[in-house]
Amino acid sequence: MRLKGKVAIITGAGQSIGRAIAIRYSAEGAKVVVNYHSKPELADQVVQLIRQRGGEAFAYKADVSNELEVQQMVRETVEKFGTVHILVNNAAIDPRKVWHEISVAEWDEVMANNVRSQFICSKAVYPHMKQQRYGKIVNVSSVTFLTGQKNYVHYVASKGAIIGFTRALAREVGDDQITVNCITPGAVLTETEIEKVGSVAAQEKATEMLLKVQAIPRRMLTGDIEGLFVFLASEESDLITGQTINADGGWMMH
Numbered sequence: 001m002r003l004k005g006k007v008a009i010i011t012g013a014g015q016s017i018g019r020a021i022a023i024r025y026s027a028e029g030a031k032v033v034v035n036y037h038s039k040p041e042l043a044d045q046v047v048q049l050i051r052q053r054g055g056e057a058f059a060y061k062a063d064v065s066n067e068l069e070v071q072q073m074v075r076e077t078v079e080k081f082g083t084v085h086i087l088v089n090n091a092a093i094d095p096r097k098v099w100h101e102i103s104v105a106e107w108d109e110v111m112a113n114n115v116r117s118q119f120i121c122s123k124a125v126y127p128h129m130k131q132q133r134y135g136k137i138v139n140v141s142s143v144t145f146l147t148g149q150k151n152y153v154h155y156v157a158s159k160g161a162i163i164g165f166t167r168a169l170a171r172e173v174g175d176d177q178i179t180v181n182c183i184t185p186g187a188v189l190t191e192t193e194i195e196k197v198g199s200v201a202a203q204e205k206a207t208e209m210l211l212k213v214q215a216i217p218r219r220m221l222t223g224d225i226e227g228l229f230v231f232l233a234s235e236e237s238d239l240i241t242g243q244t245i246n247a248d249g250g251w252m253m254h
Contacts, residue, residue: 002234004029007081009073011035011064011121012091014042016190017140020222021088021229022046026055028230031081034059035073035091056081064091064117067124074124083132084125086233089118089139092158099153107154114158118165122180126173135178136233139166141244143186146252159184163244170242179241181232186210186248189219215250224249 008025012018014036022032023046032050034057036043043059050057060076062069077084092114095106122137129135142159149156166182173180187193187210197203211217225247231237232245246252 001027001029002230002236003086006030006085006233007033007077007083008086008088008233009033009035009077009084009121009125010088010090011117012037013088014039014046014059016192017185017188017222017225018088018090019046020226021090022057023050024226024230025086025233026050026053026057028234030086030233031055032057033073033077033081035062035064037061037063037091064121065112067120070117070120070124074128078128084128085132085134086136087121087125087138088229088233089121089137089162091117092140094152094155096151097154098151102154110154110158111161114155115161115165118162122169126178129173129178130176133177135173135176136237137169137173137178137180138229138232139180139182141166141182141184143184143246143248143252145184146246146254166244167242174241177238179232179237181237181241182244183225183228183232184244184246184248185225186214186220186246186251188225189221210249210251213251214248215253218249220247220249 008030010018010022013022013034022034026032034043034046047057047059060073062073139162141162144156145159166180170180
């Protein structure tokens, strides 16, 4: 159990990649906070599954772009579990729109949910990590930062900002024995993707494109990247910080 005795907050953990991370972290021995903003039933399902398997978890509703809500989530985590060792900044939104039709309000909403949230959450857990001189912050960006993507300017810009944030924050907190790293997942097949893509034909078209561009010609599943999240949250990566690791089946290489 590589995370035994650790406490982890995972934002956006009710579904998709966040859900998989929460379940895997628990299996590795961590106590888990399943953050969600909507769909409480999904977060509750994750918590129940973890508890059925003998783990400890609770769900917490918080808008991670809201500082007061995040601070309260961290307080309740410390009250229940004693501290925070691991933060996974996973929550994000990814609307699609032609760039010149994006309003300033829409731009700001993406930046608030995808970038400001990571700053707020990291700032909220920092005092606890500093006090114990140990912490792991894992930020989630996207392969789209490496590919560029039409109809995604605000999203791609936000994901690039996360990489810059990761590097700068790693410099700030290294003296406190806190590591900060970033993962850029590729096109992971999740229930959320299926919802957004829509028709079977559209899904098949997307899969056909990905199999052509990836070095490993099969669709990525959450199980393909869970191990990387565990590694960056574990003591095995204690001297790895400020790094961005791309996990996309060999689509982009850098």
